[in-house]
Amino acid sequence: MEPDGRVDLAGVPGDVLALCERLRSQGKRAWIVGGCVRDMLLGRAASDWDVATDARPPELLKIFPRAIPTGIDHGTVTVVKGGAHYEVTTLRGEGTYTDGRRPDWVAFVDDITADLARRDFTVNAVAVDPLDGKVIDPFDGRGDLARGLLRAVGDPLQRFSEDGLRVLRAARFVATLELTLDPSTEAAIAPTIGTYRKVAHERVRDEWLKTMKARTPSRAFEVMRRTGILEVTCPELLEGAGMEQNKWHAYDVWRHGMECMDACAPDPVLRVAALLHDVGKPRTRAWSDKTQDWTFYEHERVGAEIAAPIAARLRFSNEERERIVALVRFHLVHYSDGWTDAAVRRWIRRVGKERLEDLYLLNAADVTAKGRDFQPDLDTLALLKAHVARVLAEGAALSTRDLKINGRDLMKELALEPGRILGEILEALLDAVVGDPALNEREALLARAREYVAKSR
Secondary structure: OOOOOOOOHHHOOHHHHHHHHHHHHOOOOEEEEOHHHHHHHHOOOOOOOEEEEOOOHHHHHHHOOOOEEEEHHHOEEEEEEOOEEEEEEEOEEEOOOOOOOOOOOEEEOOOHHHHHOOOOEHHHOOEEOOOOOOEEOOOOHHHHHHHOEEOEOOOHHHHHHHOOHHHHHHHHHHHHOOOEEOHHHHHOOHHHHHHHOOOOHHHHHHHHHHHOOOOOOHHHHHHHHHHOHHHHHOHHHHOOOOOOOOOOOOOOHHHHHHHHHHHOOOOHHHHHHHHHOOOOOOOOOEEEOOOOEEEOOOHHHHHHHHHHHHHHHOOOOHHHHHHHHHHHHHOOOOOOOOOOHHHHHHHHHHHOHHHHHHHHHHHHHHHHOOOOOOHHHHHHHHHHHHHHHHHHHOOOOOOHHHOOOOHHHHHHHHOOOOOHHHHHHHHHHHHHHHHOHHHOOHHHHHHHHHHHHHHHO
16 A cells, blocks of 8 residues: 555556556546455455446447456456456446345446445455556445454445345455454344345355365354354254363364364365364264263264265265265274284275375364374374385285276186176275285286186176
8 A cells, every 4th residue: 555545556467457448548437346456455466356437338348349248237248368357347236136146137327436335345345546546445445454354335234135145255254354253244144144045055165165265264164153154054063063072172073173174284175174074073972981081983984974965065066075075084094003004005995095195184184173182193194104105105006907907807818798797806806905915916816806706606
């Protein structure tokens, strides 16, 4: 910020300034608006650049004939320059929001202040004149940034009743911008939760993934828990709130999940797995008279069964769902120096070689999030990683693709027809080879295959 309250335009992409200049050359005004302005004020690098203008939609299509009419009914076109996409939107006011997501109608206006008044939060309702860097800030968004406050523009009940996604964006911004939610803004979330229920699951998933890029995403999930958002989206997680764990944990199940998520590497999908990794604990919790403590036997298996429909409900891709569920299922590792090479190979085969790095990161976050003396567990993890690395370096077979024979060999040498039995034989052979890598020789495998066929018949 310059001493006179203007912003330095040096950080604005040249294509954005050229786009604004093009509008001015046609007698139209333009302003840089939205999250990019907020990020400029915070000294952060902006990723998306948006422009507001008093040019009407038909004029925009004439000024930018190659523009994509992405939301032309609401006054938005997308201008592509240098491979980057820039949204240009006509200044507008908005009508009612029947569907809880988009306005039923818009009214185009000429006043930038009127346009900013329809935005969600004050920190996003700031504009910059690309001509001289002058800041237009009618709702004191800069002041709220300085105070570390997230506050709705105008009446928060109205803002949240219009667009159900805004309550989830409020939670996200608390985490990604590291702001405190204004009390009156937070108080308006519960009364408008019905509008939030209309939000598509895909939009919720996208907000979760954006949240996971924050330094401490738990800030957002605490807002979701307090306000009822999570009760709508993922009530399974709330079962662990206030639930005491065993002596090895300093936190309840809920707080441990938050700590694990924060401690995990900032890979959004990996952090979702960290969030859900102990979701099975509340349903497996039992008191042990022997240890005089709480136990959670098979919580990882039950957790995977719970995580699968959650991931499906939130419309994660098949690949993402498989990754999340597998990490929840196998996050618990009971390695000891008594594990043989064969035991390590079997563990790798069970969890999948492609999941190893994820599991290392998740396990490290999990043990750190206990809040107790976790260094011995980290030392054990280091021993496991070293043992796995040595086993992998030896090149032992870990999948049927690594065997010295394949399905074609079985059909040719054993006169078998294509079918399920081929896969069954290869899996049985792999199980033997995992136990003893020396068995991975063509003739030895064929001999075992013949024995398997004879027994099956």
